[in-house]
Amino acid sequence: MTSKVLEKMIDYFHNDIRRINHALKVFNFSQIISDSLLLDEKTKEIISYTAILHDIGIKESELKYNSSNGNYQEIEGPPIARRILTDLGIQGDIIDRVCYIIGNHHSYQKIDGMDFRIIVESDFLVNAFEDGMNRHSIESALERIFKTEKGISLLKTMYLT
Numbered sequence: 001m002t003s004k005v006l007e008k009m010i011d012y013f014h015n016d017i018r019r020i021n022h023a024l025k026v027f028n029f030s031q032i033i034s035d036s037l038l039l040d041e042k043t044k045e046i047i048s049y050t051a052i053l054h055d056i057g058i059k060e061s062e063l064k065y066n067s068s069n070g071n072y073q074e075i076e077g078p079p080i081a082r083r084i085l086t087d088l089g090i091q092g093d094i095i096d097r098v099c100y101i102i103g104n105h106h107s108y109q110k111i112d113g114m115d116f117r118i119i120v121e122s123d124f125l126v127n128a129f130e131d132g133m134n135r136h137s138i139e140s141a142l143e144r145i146f147k148t149e150k151g152i153s154l155l156k157t158m159y160l161t
């Protein structure tokens with residue numbers, strides 16, 4: 001089902017290659033971190049779908065508010081993700097959790113589970129490069145945000161050594 005969700009994300013973003021590539025990169029990091037941990041199948045499914053769809057609200061935010069600001073994305077993302085996952089026949093409780101994380105993924109203080117944590121770490125691993133973050137911001141994220149062993153080692157390998 002992961003491939004189907006990837007295809008739907010690509011259809012949705014259409015010719016916005018930058019967004020498509022962002023989602024693909026975040027998805028891949030989420031798989032590396034997720035595979036390094038002992039997680040149940042349902043949690044793995046939630047992580048995959050959330051990673052692929054986490055920024056799906058960005059197009060609506062730009063259309064409606066002329067802004068890609070995190071707040072707007074958090075509002076606009078969940079209904080679109082819900083529609084995509086419902087069309088694919090995904091279980092309701094999985095959809096609910098995916099939508100919760102999408103709706104809060106910029107609010108680090110709301111991290112309440114390994115699924116949520118992995119999305120935040122994976123997104124940061126990609127954004128550090130895409131946003132050209134400086135060493136200081138990356139070191140501070142290492143201290144304040146990163147908790148998984150694999151996420152920490154990826155961040156250090158790619159940005160700090």
Ligand SMILES: [Fe+2]
Pocket residue numbers: 022026054055123
């Ligand atoms: Fe993102």
